[in-house]
Amino acid sequence: MELLLWRWSLAVQFASLAMITVFFAVLARSTQRVGLRSWVLAWSVNLLALGCSLLYWYWQPKGAGFALVAGSYMATKTAFLLLVIDGTQRFRRPDSRPLALGRGAAIVLIYSLTVLFIPSIAVLGVVQNIVTGGLFALGGYLALSPPRLVGTTWLGAALWIRSALSFFEAGVFAWDTVPNRPSSTLLDLVHSFLAAHSFIDTGAEWLLALACVLALSERVERELLRYNQDLLEAQEGLRRLADRDPLTGLANRRSLPELWSVVRPQGALLLFFDLNGFKTINDTHGHHVGDQCLRRFAIGLRECFRPEDALVRFAGDEFLVIASNLDPSAARERAGWLRSRLHASPEGAPAVDFSVGIVALEPGGDPEAALNEADQSMYRAKHGRRSS
Secondary structure, eight states, X not given: OHHHHHHHHHHXXXXXXXHHHHHHHHHHHHHOOTTHHHHHHHHHHHHHHHHHHHHHHHHOOOTHHHHHHHHXXXXXXXXXXXXXHHHHHHHHOTTSOOOOHHHHHHHHHHHHGGXXXXXXXXXXXXXXXXXXXXXXXXXXXXXXXXXXXXHHHHHHHHHHHHHHHHHHHHXXXXXXXXXXXXXXXXXHHHHHHHHHHHHHHHHHHXXXXXXXXXXXXXXXXXXHHHHHXXXXXXXXXXXXXXXXXXXXXXXXXXXXXXXXXXXXXXXXXXXXXXXXXXXXXXXXXXXXXXXXXXXXXXXHHHHHSOTTSEEEEEXXXXXXXXXXXXXXXXXXXXXXXXXXXXXXXXXXXXXXXXXXXXXXXXXXXXXXXXHHHHHHHHHHHHHHHHHO
């Protein structure tokens, strides 16, 4: 009866584990994530380990046959555990070094040779479950080490639960190896548990698989949030570039709607500048000299106005300053500073002069109307300078 229960419970566990293995293989293929390779290999190797268990309970070999089947089980089960630890580490740190296959294979081979000193399936259960519990505990420790993430927290908890179950199974197998123990109800329960513990292992494996999926989901979510933040920053950078004049570094006309929305509630002072004789400079000295004059004018605006004032290259040789909390007399004084700076031109460079119109944008007023009025005021100033 116990033999049938062993076979039945292992067959159910094998079918369940096959579904987990196929699921992870499909998941790894669809997501194309390097970190999942260790988990796919882990579940595949664990399926082989369970196949060795099935082979033992259906064949029940003795002597060399037992050593071969038991050694294969120990090798594949330990390889599964090492791959789980590697997969856990890759979840926490995707850039971590993968498991060294040569070193891992040497560990598995040396450990599997200890089967030569294992006389029975009960002793094998004690040894393998102690190793399993220890390695699962190590995986849980790695998963819960800082920096602790939501997904890896669930994974660490699942690994520690699986570790505790393995240590408990080791204790049950150890009790079964006690010689000359009297027959009792407790002993019958021990035998029944050993025969049916594969059902419990099946539940633990699904818990571990679920925790693995949660860890993957948390990792993908964090990456998507980071990519989205990078995208938003890139969009903001492109927007700033689109709203900037490449020659002078000042804002351009595309930025005016945003500037108007900021200053319109409390009002501002508009200073509309136009360079005098700029066409003559281009015609006489060339456009590269004209570009230098535009850059000099932009530098002069930055030096003569406040950091909080918006400086805009409106079009060609026209510039706009939007200044909040600046009275007209202070604005004219700053324009005078600008004129003085520009007249002191570098040796060999043409002097730069300008006309300016100054108009107040009333709180809640129409920015376009105020801008048009400043433009007209500038042309009146320019005409007055020509007349004089």
